Amino acid sequence: MNVTHNRMQICNNCGKRFLLESELLLHQQTDCEKSIQCVTCGKAFKKLWSLHEHNKIVHGYAEKKFSCEICEKKFYTMAHVRKHMVAHTKDMPFTCETCGKSFKRSMSLKVHSLQHSGEKPFKCENCSERFQYKYQLRSHMSIHIGHKQFMCQWCGKDFNMKQYFDEHMKTHTGEKPYICEICGKSFTSRPNMKRHRRTHTGEKPYPCEVCGQRFRFSNMLKAHREKCFRVSNPMVTDVSDPLGLNQPLASPAVDSSGQVPLGTPCTMHLL
Structure with missing residues (x-):
């Protein structure tokens, strides 16, 4: 034992x-x-x-063996080189020295760099807790003041739910964590990625209730619906009322005696 x-x-x-x-x-x-x-x-x-x-x-316990073929800048991994190459193919001149990721704006690079340094420059005056980003401090302050609203520090836009706030922040940081498994294209939000994926799968979840034709996107259905309703219901001017149920009824013809002649067709048919 x-x-x-x-x-x-x-x-x-x-x-x-x-x-x-x-x-x-x-x-x-x-x-x-x-x-x-x-x-x-x-x-x-x-x-x-x-x-x-x-x-x-972070601590440089490895050599930067991989270099960019265009500017000869060196990186730790080939993956970092590929990220850096975006700066040469697109208008993204601000590159992270640590991982090679590129950004359109210097402020976005500054925000991203905090992920590597671990620096927490924003301090809560009430409890001394520290945060990497200003928006984290503002969200934290709701604990002390009872305010649950989330406000973007960059553009001032506010949100009632943290989920929507987090999605919005990715538009500033350039983060695109949702990747299409078919072509590799990345997106800031899951709904955007799902909409893109339909271009590969051919899925058309939006059917027209008049003619049955299906569409990939809701905006395509909306544009089609306006045209389709006008063709099938020329007397209907309100697209939101395709059956014309809210349209005023036309007055029937009246003869010289003031009576409605027999055989006058009904001005409205039940469908």
């Missing part, structure tokens, strides 16, 4: 023991309760590979 105990692999983070080293490594990379800290800056990570990547990029 003592021999077996001495051969046990012990996790330095949480103290759990394993028979095999492979089990210990898997544990440290997946479900270790305590995070792994960087010995240089103290930043914590849940996975070992994240710590290794952090050391390479």
Whole structure:
């Protein structure tokens, strides 16, 4: 029993023991309760590979072996080079020195750079908690003042729900986390990605209730509906009332005696 105990692999983070080293490594990379800290800056990570990547990029524990063919700028990985190349193909002149990601505006680059530095320059005056971004501080302040509104620090637009606020912020930072699995194009929001994906799948979820023709996008259906309703209902001027139910009835013809002649057709038919 003592021999077996001495051969046990012990996790330095949480103290759990394993028979095999492979089990210990898997544990440290997946479900270790305590995070792994960087010995240089103290930043914590849940996975070992994240710590290794952090050391390479932030602390420079690796050489920049990959270079841009156009400007010869060097990067840690080829993936960073590909991100940087966007600056040469599009109007995105501001490039992150750490990961090579490019931006259209210098302010967007400044906001992005905080992700690498870990700097938290915005401090709450009430509880001293610090934040990387000003919008995070403003959202946090709602705890103290009871105000739940989310306001964009860049353009002043405000939101009642954090979900919509987060989606809006991506338009400023340039972040596009939603990727089409078919062509690789990226988008700032999931709905935009789903709409794009229909161009590949041919899905047409919007049917015309008059002729049955289907469309990929709601705006295409709206444009078609106006034309379709006017053709099938020339007397209807209100597109929102395609059946003409709210249209005034025409007065029937009256003869010289003031009576409605027999056989006069009804001015409205039930469909």
